Amino acid sequence: MSFPWANHYEPKQPLMRWMDEKLPLPRLVYNAIGAGYPVPRNLNYFWNFGVLAGLALVVQIVTGIVLAMHYGANSLVAFQSVESIMRDVNGGWFLRYAHANGASMFLAVVYIHIARGLYYGSYKAPREMVWLLGVVIFLLMMATAFMGYVLPWGQMSFWGAQVITGFFSAIPLVGEPIRVLLLGGYAPDNAALNRFFSLHYLLPFVIAGVIILHIWALHIPGSSNPTGVDVKGEQDTVPFHPYYTAKDGVGVAVFFLIFAALIFFSPNLLGHPDNYIEANPLSTPAHIVPEWYFLPFYAILKSFTADFILTGKLWGVLAMFGSILLLFFLPWLDSSPVRSSNYRPTYRWFLIVLALDVLVLGYIGGAEATARNVIIGQIATAYYFAHFLIILPIVSRSERPRPLPNSITEAVLAKHGGTSPAETALAH
Structure with missing residues (x-):
């Protein structure tokens, strides 16, 4: 997307002008993170x-x-x-x-x-x-x-x-x-x-x-x-x-x-205190857990305990990788024309439940595999996949989003108590 109103890099110093002609690195930096790159104001x-x-x-x-x-x-x-x-x-x-x-x-x-x-x-x-x-x-x-x-x-x-x-x-x-x-x-x-x-x-x-x-x-x-609204100018x-x-x-x-x-x-x-003990292939730790950032996926892995067509172990592996691969298909699973959850109240609630569900999976991933924890992990795993494969497609087609602002500027002015361009036009 080109921005015709963006500032263009014009070096003033002879050395920078020579550099820009031979290797336009200053121009690249200016256009990427400088005044030459306009971004939404909100x-x-x-x-x-x-x-x-x-x-x-x-x-x-x-x-x-x-x-x-x-x-x-x-x-x-x-x-x-x-x-x-x-x-x-x-x-x-x-x-x-x-x-x-x-x-x-x-x-x-x-x-x-x-x-x-x-x-x-x-x-x-x-x-x-x-x-x-x-x-x-x-x-x-x-x-x-x-x-x-x-x-x-x-x-x-x-x-x-x-x-x-x-x-x-x-x-x-x-x-x-x-x-x-x-x-x-x-x-x-x-x-x-x-x-x-x-x-x-x-x-x-x-x-x-x-x-x-x-x-x-x-x-x-x-x-x-x-706001999820495209830049208008x-x-x-x-x-x-x-x-x-x-x-x-x-x-x-x-x-x-x-x-x-x-x-x-x-x-x-x-960290885990057991990792300050040198590796011993003959001594298995009482409770093996990964780092905290792997715990939700580890909980999904552990949630499959029964054999059905495939082994439970294989289902667990497929589910663990599938939980991440689902994110690749997210742009097509969510068909709502509205981007921001600020204007999608129904979807926002389900998103909050998903966040809580991931936290539960994180807790179960680090907890001992008792019967109670396994059942909680299975319910949380089921909801995780249901959110992306069932809830999200249905909600994106059925919910009634709130009205979007006409522009980013209108949303900013309304938020800060100013007068939006639409209100100004009506006043005249």
């Missing part, structure tokens, strides 16, 4: 989380590269190398805690970013490709986080790898060969650790590449906004800089405050 703080996700990725790449200089990707020394980083490397404790808690911050930011997309209908046309690339990024992040969790080679690292890769063996014919290929053998050992370390180091750069495509796809239609937009660079700065400050509080005051809050 974006709220939920639009900060895209920038925060990019910032979190940078933190992970920088800390990860330095940690890799000291880490030993060998099952005989991996655990000791992590302890050495913590105790002997200058600032090693900070880098390790920043990387471990940075993963949690990264996933938390992305989960809020996804929730914002669900609430404001950011997956709808013409931004389907932006959404699809975002889901690809999410899948790559989950793979990267899982492999990174294995690297400390503690008890939870080892047995998490054992359990999760073991589920691949439930796939008929190809499952066991896939598992052996992933592990480089029949159980997690030195070959698996080398594979996971290599992929964990590589995938963040792949994620960075897909993020570039994600931003590129976003700049074609332009950013969505809380120059009066509906403001330059990205300085308005949203300042707003993003507030978000960045809050992000680093929370991040610093985790690192300096409670660095092990989100």
